[in-house]
Amino acid sequence: MQRIYLDYAATTPTDPNVVQAMLPYFHDAFGNPSAIYSYGQEAKNALEEARGKVARLIGARDEEIIFTSGGTEADNFALKGAAYANQKKGNHIITSAIEHHAVLESCKFLGKMGYKITYLPVDKYGLVDPDSVKKAITDKTILISVMHANNEIGTIQPISEIGKIAKEAGILFHSDAVQTAGHIPVNVNELGVDLLSMSGHKLYGPKGVGVLYTRKGSKLTPFMHGGGQERGRRASTENVPGIVGLGQAAELAGQDLEGETQRLIGLRDKLISGIVQKVDRTHLNGHPVKRLPNNVNISVEFVEGESMCLNMDIVGICASTGSACSSGSLEASHVLLAIGLEHVQAHGSLRFTLGKWTTEEEVEKVLEILPRIIGKLRAMSPLTKNLSPG
Amino acid sequence: MQRIYLDYAATTPTDPNVVQAMLPYFHDAFGNPSAIYSYGQEAKNALEEARGKVARLIGARDEEIIFTSGGTEADNFALKGAAYANQKKGNHIITSAIEHHAVLESCKFLGKMGYKITYLPVDKYGLVDPDSVKKAITDKTILISVMHANNEIGTIQPISEIGKIAKEAGILFHSDAVQTAGHIPVNVNELGVDLLSMSGHKLYGPKGVGVLYTRKGSKLTPFMHGGGQERGRRASTENVPGIVGLGQAAELAGQDLEGETQRLIGLRDKLISGIVQKVDRTHLNGHPVKRLPNNVNISVEFVEGESMCLNMDIVGICASTGSACSSGSLEASHVLLAIGLEHVQAHGSLRFTLGKWTTEEEVEKVLEILPRIIGKLRAMSPLTKNLSPG
Amino acid sequence: MYSEKVMDHFNNPRNTGDMENPDGIGHVGNPVCGDIMELYIKVKDDIITDAKFKTFGCGAAIATSSMVTEMVKGKSLADALKISNKAVAEALGGLPAIKMHCSVLAEEALSSAIDDYLKKNPTRNTDALRKLHKTPHHEETE
Amino acid sequence: MYSEKVMDHFNNPRNTGDMENPDGIGHVGNPVCGDIMELYIKVKDDIITDAKFKTFGCGAAIATSSMVTEMVKGKSLADALKISNKAVAEALGGLPAIKMHCSVLAEEALSSAIDDYLKKNPTRNTDALRKLHKTPHHEETE
Ligand SMILES: Cc1ncc(COP(=O)(O)O)c(C=O)c1O
Numbered sequence A, B: 001m002q003r004i005y006l007d008y009a010a011t012t013p014t015d016p017n018v019v020q021a022m023l024p025y026f027h028d029a030f031g032n033p034s035a036i037y038s039y040g041q042e043a044k045n046a047l048e049e050a051r052g053k054v055a056r057l058i059g060a061r062d063e064e065i066i067f068t069s070g071g072t073e074a075d076n077f078a079l080k081g082a083a084y085a086n087q088k089k090g091n092h093i094i095t096s097a098i099e100h101h102a103v104l105e106s107c108k109f110l111g112k113m114g115y116k117i118t119y120l121p122v123d124k125y126g127l128v129d130p131d132s133v134k135k136a137i138t139d140k141t142i143l144i145s146v147m148h149a150n151n152e153i154g155t156i157q158p159i160s161e162i163g164k165i166a167k168e169a170g171i172l173f174h175s176d177a178v179q180t181a182g183h184i185p186v187n188v189n190e191l192g193v194d195l196l197s198m199s200g201h202k203l204y205g206p207k208g209v210g211v212l213y214t215r216k217g218s219k220l221t222p223f224m225h226g227g228g229q230e231r232g233r234r235a236s237t238e239n240v241p242g243i244v245g246l247g248q249a250a251e252l253a254g255q256d257l258e259g260e261t262q263r264l265i266g267l268r269d270k271l272i273s274g275i276v277q278k279v280d281r282t283h284l285n286g287h288p289v290k291r292l293p294n295n296v297n298i299s300v301e302f303v304e305g306e307s308m309c310l311n312m313d314i315v316g317i318c319a320s321t322g323s324a325c326s327s328g329s330l331e332a333s334h335v336l337l338a339i340g341l342e343h344v345q346a347h348g349s350l351r352f353t354l355g356k357w358t359t360e361e362e363v364e365k366v367l368e369i370l371p372r373i374i375g376k377l378r379a380m381s382p383l384t385k386n387l388s389p390g
Numbered sequence C, D: 001m002y003s004e005k006v007m008d009h010f011n012n013p014r015n016t017g018d019m020e021n022p023d024g025i026g027h028v029g030n031p032v033c034g035d036i037m038e039l040y041i042k043v044k045d046d047i048i049t050d051a052k053f054k055t056f057g058c059g060a061a062i063a064t065s066s067m068v069t070e071m072v073k074g075k076s077l078a079d080a081l082k083i084s085n086k087a088v089a090e091a092l093g094g095l096p097a098i099k100m101h102c103s104v105l106a107e108e109a110l111s112s113a114i115d116d117y118l119k120k121n122p123t124r125n126t127d128a129l130r131k132l133h134k135t136p137h138h139e140e141t142e
């Protein structure tokens, strides 16, 4: 069975070019970059080359790039690192209600440690209002953290506007760019961020490696304590193959950003309008235009998300849902609830995220199969009482 | 030039078998293990298989294995996780003066957060006295952390004895086994540990992946906050290829532990006695018998370590030193100072650590070359005034 | 994630759809959790002669609904009330720990349908059966 | 890590070893930091005619010692005292940031040797030169 993968926001296959670039660093140029002998220096050079490639992708200086073990660590590092380092200045953090769990759970933890957290609401499209950020600032505010684009509904936030507000107020500004770096233009200076999170496996790099961009001069307490790696900012023997892979992925991502964006938007809009036209009582979640080029998030009334995903999996289509059942918790997606969906609608959401190997045929296949699946499930739904299925 | 790598304690080449095992999980079975569709479940199965392999190596249950990004994260997680989770019980932590920086720096951080840390001294061989652990315990003690074997001088600690003391007192016991797991027998029940750290790249697995063993029932606050991975104990998309590699490495390591140990002890002792006999004013650091099979640590009087390492590197021999100069700090190794060496001796230390590709010829080559290097450096040392060089 | 049996009942659910004039209707679950089940039964002489369901929910919710309607057909009300969530899960070759609540829901849907029947037909055996019904016997083991 | 020039001076250090009857000896560094340098000079008519060194220290320490002895030969005392650590580092094609302190040490070893000479030969020019010596001019840039 030819499988159709449409969950690129969950993880991407590592690009074969990236794997190729990584391979020499496992067994041959395997040295510890801290070592002074040849093997160590070879690894160190590879590390620094990768750092340069990542820096170039986001318009940063090399020394502002700190490699981490992924997006989650970058978020934890940003939140906790800023909180601890600025303890004397204040204890108030502003974030949004629709951040990734890596940010939200870090905030919850900091909340228990005595920090005060403001979770800004979003509008029905998932947008944070920059004015609400401004109003939330107090003289105790030490950090603002608003994600660049949301991983579930794809809404792109007005980061530069928030960046200006943060800068004026002299407050550190962090943005989780895990879903945008390598996908849409990300420039740390244009965005006006001090801290920015990236993750390798979301841009065709390997899993288990990420980046926290740290603007020169930002006060940050280390998260990972130990040896002096990453100029004393992040301990642990560097994951050289992973970092080389991330560097290679960053370079590749920068090469045809604009062309790929246009291609994906075409496929995305075809999928959105196809579903909404073919299946009644379906609704697009997120912003129609301020939206990731690869994100389709649809609520299908009367049907639960996991059951749709499972049915799609049976015929080889891989997609995800914001329904509770798939995540082990009983709560529906906090993002879908935050944009005002009822629980039952949130449980009935489907997310398709497209990527560099997505073809028009795949989109057409989904448009052919999905209505049938929905029809079948609606026929056995207790919620369709007054609706003719399909 | 054929290089001779004798710094296996810094990092090991990834075994080609391990790389082979990892490869399918980059581009083909690349799924996110949290996903319910086929790609996700394939990755999930690989993850759980690797978990089983690691568990078997150390006599643990599968669900007690938490994958991390390395030894440093495992140490941070153990120390901070235990400290936060047991805040109500107390605020006192006992550790030793010769722990890895990942433990010591975590302790220093916790010290700033209000915890009290006792750093136990060691004897001239680097041994912690179990009685000193017992004496240090107060009714506020919530964690004891003593490493299984030291990464610099190779001394193996009396962990089971300390484990018994911890158990009697009802105190969580952590051991950093980064240098022992896969190298000498490690059984969490025989050692009596509740928490144990491992790192992939020290046992022919990949860099950027490690393990915190967590005995069932141990109270631990997560270190990496975010999604529900690792049963809610460690967030972030799992590094599937890395974890598969670590699993494979653990399985390989278990296969010929005894035979390899004997072989390495033979080479180790040949190297030690060779140096000490050929070059006067050289001394073995660490315990002569309670010692890692692959560790040789020698102090060479009148000569600084980095200059010896650099000279060796010129002829292709890779070794390390406890001298400050190589690490960017100005301090000599805290371990060598803790066993009572003068600064100048500590700066004159050399560490050779052997591994599975080390041959007798390599050892002989070192024994041939090293005395010449020492002779050359001693001839230009201001400390050799009254000593005939060589 | 799911056993073959679960996937079979999920992919080809038995006894789905409406029932004309059911003797008892069970309605359980709530939108917050994302599982809503309706279970319909026909009863004759204290024997369940037919059962159908409609379910909004995940794979496990659909499979357990399907399985419980299969298990219940031909059983006496008393025996039907003894069907535990664990028995449903076992009949499906097991469920992931995080999905055990779905089997609880199936058990509850069944007993709620029987309860509904008993309310409407209060003549025979009612008290004993309702007592049986009230005894909780499901287990949410991990 | 090190430039080729550094490695050359490290591997083939110039002017190592003892000097018979040196006119000035500089002794700097300490065991705690792991760098100890001794620098010997011969002086004739305010000109440094020869220089030698002995160093216990890392690659950079040895290379900077070697380089500074090279640079100093044939220079007047006044010019020698103007040699900054930065000049030494530059002559070596640069040093890693964490090794800049070694070049400082080399500069200090030199001026300490000159100081020693001046103490023993207090007749000529001493005050002006000692003043030059006292002016700190090294930079520990990152
Ligand atoms: C927006 C966002 N932030 C953070 C993360 C966490 O990244 P990682 O899985 O690399 O830890 C993800 C993906 O899981 C994400 O989508």
Ligand SMILES: Cc1ncc(COP(=O)(O)O)c(C=O)c1O
Residues within 6 Å of the ligand: A235, A236, A237, A238, B009, B069, B070, B071, B072, B073, B075, B100, B102, B147, B149, B150, B151, B176, B178, B179, B199, B200, B201, B208, B210
């Ligand atoms: C004893 C010990 N603990 C912890 C670590 C840290 O492990 P990692 O480099 O995987 O973070 C090391 C090695 O660097 C070590 O030798």
